[in-house]
Amino acid sequence: xxxxxxxxxxxxHIIKLEGRRDAQRWSxxxxxxxxxxxxxQQQKIQTYIDSVISKARITDSVPAKATKSP
Numbered sequence: 690x691x692x693x694x695x696x697x698x699x700x701x702h703i704i705k706l707e708g709r710r711d712a713q714r715w716s717x718x719x720x721x722x723x724x725x726x727x728x729x730q731q732q733k734i735q736t737y738i739d740s741v742i743s744k745a746r747i748t749d750s751v752p753a754k755a756t757k758s759p
Contacts, residue, residue: 694701 691704694703696702
């Protein structure tokens with residue numbers, strides 16, 4: 690428990706430490722860069738597709754087939 694309350698923009702808080710663990714090592718940027726690039730490209734493409742779909746006006750210009758009466 691903190692020795693004194695901690696103030697944040699949301700108010701006052703008391704912090705309790707329940708455990709510790711070793712920090713995970715970050716992968717170097719060179720090894721994750723291709724994956725990040727691909728992820729960002731996919732997100733941009735999906736955003737573009739969503740934008741196009743939301744602005745699209747789809748109309749049915751093909752007339753329905755006439756049904757024959759016996």
